[in-house]
Amino acid sequence: MNQLNRRQFFLRFSLATAGVVAFSKFGYSAIGSQPNQIRTEDFIETEITHGKIRGIRTEGVNIFKGIPYAGRVSGDRRFRRPAPLDPWTGVRDALQLGAPAIQAPRRNEPDPSEDCLFLNVWTPANDGKKRPVMFYNHGGGFVVGSGGAGGQDGANLARNFDVVVVEPNHRLGLLGFLYLDEIAGSDYAGSGNMGLLDITAGLKWVHDNIAEFGGDPNNVMIFGESGGGAKTSCLYALPEAAPYFNKASIESGPGVRMTDREIASETTEKLLKELNIDRKDWQKLLEIPAADLLAAQAKFTFVAPSLDKKNRTRGFGPVVDGVVLPHHPFDPTAPEISRNKPLLTGWNEDEYTFFAWERHDTESFKLDFAGLQAKLEPQYGDNARKIIEVYRKSRPNASAPDIFVAISSITMMGLGSINIAERKVKQNGAPVYLYNFGYKSENKIPGTDYPMGTPHAMDISFKFNNEVPPKAGEQPRMSFGGNRPERFTASHHFAELWTIFARTGKPAAEGVPEWPAYNLVDRPTMRIDSTCEVINNRFKEEVDMWRSIGRL
Known part of the structure; x- marks a missing residue:
């Protein structure tokens, strides 16, 4: 890019x-977001x-x-x-x-x-x-x-x-x-x-x-x-x-x-070099217009830095x-x-589809399994074949694009979330609760027939209960979450779980099963949707595989 x-x-x-x-x-x-919506x-x-x-x-x-x-x-x-x-x-x-x-x-x-x-x-x-x-x-x-x-x-x-x-x-x-x-x-x-x-x-x-x-x-x-x-x-x-x-x-x-x-210091040195400022004259940074600093910043990666030991950006x-x-x-x-x-x-089940939309990635949704392996090998090397085998076994009806989305989504946001939950449990203190957001948007990734599913960022309007039926006289508005009325129920569940957690420290909602705290035996995960369910040891074979190759 x-x-x-x-x-x-x-x-x-x-x-x-x-x-x-x-x-x-x-x-x-x-x-x-529009001023004329406020009465x-x-x-x-x-x-x-x-x-x-x-x-x-x-x-x-x-x-x-x-x-x-x-x-x-x-x-x-x-x-x-x-x-x-x-x-x-x-x-x-x-x-x-x-x-x-x-x-x-x-x-x-x-x-x-x-x-x-x-x-x-x-x-x-x-x-x-x-x-x-x-x-x-x-x-x-x-x-x-x-x-x-x-x-x-x-x-x-x-x-x-x-x-x-x-x-x-x-x-x-x-x-x-x-x-x-x-x-x-x-x-x-x-x-x-x-x-x-x-x-x-x-x-x-x-x-x-x-x-x-x-x-x-x-x-x-x-x-x-x-x-x-x-x-x-x-x-x-x-x-x-x-x-x-x-x-x-x-x-x-x-x-x-x-x-x-160490990395932060190296980044500072690179910025000073980019701005032609000697280390001893660092105070010149105070005089540079903010717009010029923003332009210099754009020459560095925008990805959140050093989120794991192998990513020293x-x-x-x-x-x-x-x-x-x-x-x-x-x-x-x-x-x-x-x-x-x-x-x-927790995380959204189909995080990657958002990034595919943003990157105008349509090729990933034309993959066959040979193409999937070729796409994964630069990142995973000899483990690419093993990864695909595990996912094909755990998801026998999944297409190659389905598996690519699943792999990309869990490695982006899922494995870190599981890591956090496991380490919080091992602390033997307050409880931790693990979730997956799974309500599916029927919107298609532009240029494809592949549905967005549950992309990155779709949870925002749901957890803020901003997926609600139109008021009397309002035109229905199509949302990032699609146009099915079930999204209103999913949004209410999400918002109620979060607000009850804010009130009591234990998430709960009417019509939603009791949400057990995460533990290292059952590993319960709440799947949030228009109908919510608790799933024990979700993605077990896949997570075990990621652990075996050192990714968790």
Whole structure:
């Protein structure tokens, strides 16, 4: 993939995982993404630590957008912890989204800005009630995305399940994760994890303010999909974040490992060389316009860095610096600091079909079994034949494209999720629950007759309960999840499981079987669909094979 195509791909990928693009090929329109969809009934004011703010009450939900949760991160605060947030007088409007982090412009959002530390809150009422708080880390890898994406609009979760939803923006890319600790001095300690420390500042804001929004500061769930799952993995291991959340969910983004200092330092050196800056003159980085830094960043991989021992890529993401992030999130063990915090983790059954769509990959869906082996050999060598044999035995009716999708999906997101669940179980602390999302979209991958199934990112609108029947007088809208009405039931199941977990630490939903905690004997997995089921030892032969060749 050439550089231009890579940039285009990851931009589209990140926007989609953040839930903000209109999936025009499928006629998808994100719920709540258009201003004329909001019917304002009245304004509502509340007072928080730094002053009064004004939000809106619409259709039974109080919505506050663009609330600043920390101060300036531009100028002399670039690559450092935020400046203190200045209080304001009067009443500050919280009616529009705040600026997202530096990236390409985003649909229906303000222009990106270095000063991006804003968050959004959806609550049934500012009434002093102690509701569970669901704090969402947006997708988009570590380079794009925002807390204002339409597909993850929090109104339906708040309205239908009596929870408070919070979604922050934070620094991304090299502005959030450039490792300067070895060259820049004590003021820049933790520079490789500023994006995570921003999120932590958002969690502290929740602790200090969420009671004013009818939320319980002592019952906070962090969760996130794709890059947001990897961020959640890191927060689960982050000492500074530990006091501010009680449970977590890592969705299609298992962050088992992050970048080590050696790789992060090499990446910094390469950036300085790209910008023609001598190491001793690193402070010139403070003077370069953000747009020029973004252009330099585009020359590095957009893939989340160092997610396993064999993938030592050089991009911008969290750094295991021994201080802010003391160790890899789930390697070699689950983090001791979160031993007593319940965890959800899992993935979508057909993750790869999303990437096929984005990469315009139609050839994978023309494969025969000889072609499948040829396609797998560059990555798996002599094990390619064994892998195919195991999958053909476990899935006797599967076509070669079916098997390619299954292999690609589990290696992208599944094996890491299983690894996290196993290591959490071995900790003998709070329970962990493993899931697969399996509702099937009938939409076809463009240029093929192959259905999308359950692609990466499709879970976003489902778990936010944004797959709902049209209101009276509304035209039915076709979704990324297809057009079958069963999707409404699947979305309700998903959302109820997550909100009950946020409330109690144990996922449950009406009409859904009891979900046992994961263990190393039965290995129960909840398959989430319009009809949910618990499956023990799911994919056993396949997982055993991956373990035997050192991939798990």
